[in-house]
Amino acid sequence: MRMTQGCFSFLPDLTDEQIAAQVQYCLDKGWAVNIEFTDDPHPRNTYWEMWGLPMFDLRDAAGIMKELADCRRVYGDRYVRISGFDSSHGWESVRISFIVNRPREEPGFRLDRQESVGRNIRYSTHAYAATRPEGERYADQ
């Protein structure tokens, strides 16, 4: 099942030119662009690992595309996303975030129903990939 998180995630995967164009848009707006990766696709997993440091003061997308290529070389079997952080007063938050790399196989989620007190039902989603230990979740692809 294809994971959908952030911008553009219902579109076909972006090509590198399209990614570069989006990154350039972020830079032109003065946002700091970050590369993050994870192998836990759960939607509530908001804090992904960062690839390097946030990239402040860049002017051109080429530098970020280089970092992205490096990140893909190491973590090509994980989810990688690019986010643009707006540090200007009043925003101080992430303005854009989109997935730029995903594992080839995405096993999807299981829905667990738990009967609790009374006739209440609690729901939880469980990523099939997360049954395996971290770092090995997509390794055999």
Add this chain to the structure above:
Amino acid sequence: MTQTQEQIRETPLETVDLRHEFADLGIGAVLDQLDSELIGLKPVKTRIREIASLLLVERIRQKMALATTFPTLHMSFTGNPGTGKTTVALRMAGILHRLGFVRRGHVISVTRDDLVGQYIGHTAPKTKEILKKAMGGVLFIDEAYYLYRPENERDYGQEAIEILLQVMEQQREDLVVILAGYGDRMEKFFQSNPGFRSRIAHHIDFPDYSDAELLWIAELMLQQQNYRFSPEAREAFIRYIAARKVQPLFSNARSIRNALDRIRLRQANRIVAKLDRTLSADDVMSIEAGDVLASRVFTKGAGAAGEGR
């Protein structure tokens, strides 16, 4: 840019109107501006003219669907202190941007401290960070010879050099590296790093300014600050240049700038010394011979040390 290139490639042309292409790129305006704002520096201007011509020819070749290669634009500026290396490097980014060789046209000006780290594993991220910032523009490394310290074999400068070389080779379209430094030391630097020399296409030597050029520079600087020499002061300054030149630590245009700063101090002091009068704009603008002649350069003979006061 790529899109227009593709559009152009679709319909290869047989003939191209050279004058139209020249006007289209605005090369003439760039070169004229350079001629008017930078004094002397013949070899520099010649090289920029050549680069501009190359761009024009490459554009035309593109339109004719002939093979084009992105030229190597890394440069090395060598010359004595105050010959305008830094000024030209800062200007170069704008020129290359207008000519379409770099995408953004900003300059990241760094020295050894910005590239080389203090402990193991510190250098590579530091250098890469700077390189990322410079992408799409010009990376200007001032006093580049400091990068290499042969006397310390554990120096991290070598690591920075290797990363630089790698990016200079692989991402030629993304950034232009300009090295600057004094002639003899840069020569030594290139001797110990032959890879650097071969990756830099343009080695430009900045000549010293002649007396006339220095005077011209001085007058231009004063004009920009809304000052001017009186005729006698101008004569005195010509003598000042001749006297200052033979003294040690003369650094061309920089010495002239410092001299002018001190002359402005003396002029201000002279004006303030007589409080009981009304001043015209002319009074505060004009520099008199006395302001120039009070310089210590005239009293000390040749061989006196340091910047004369």
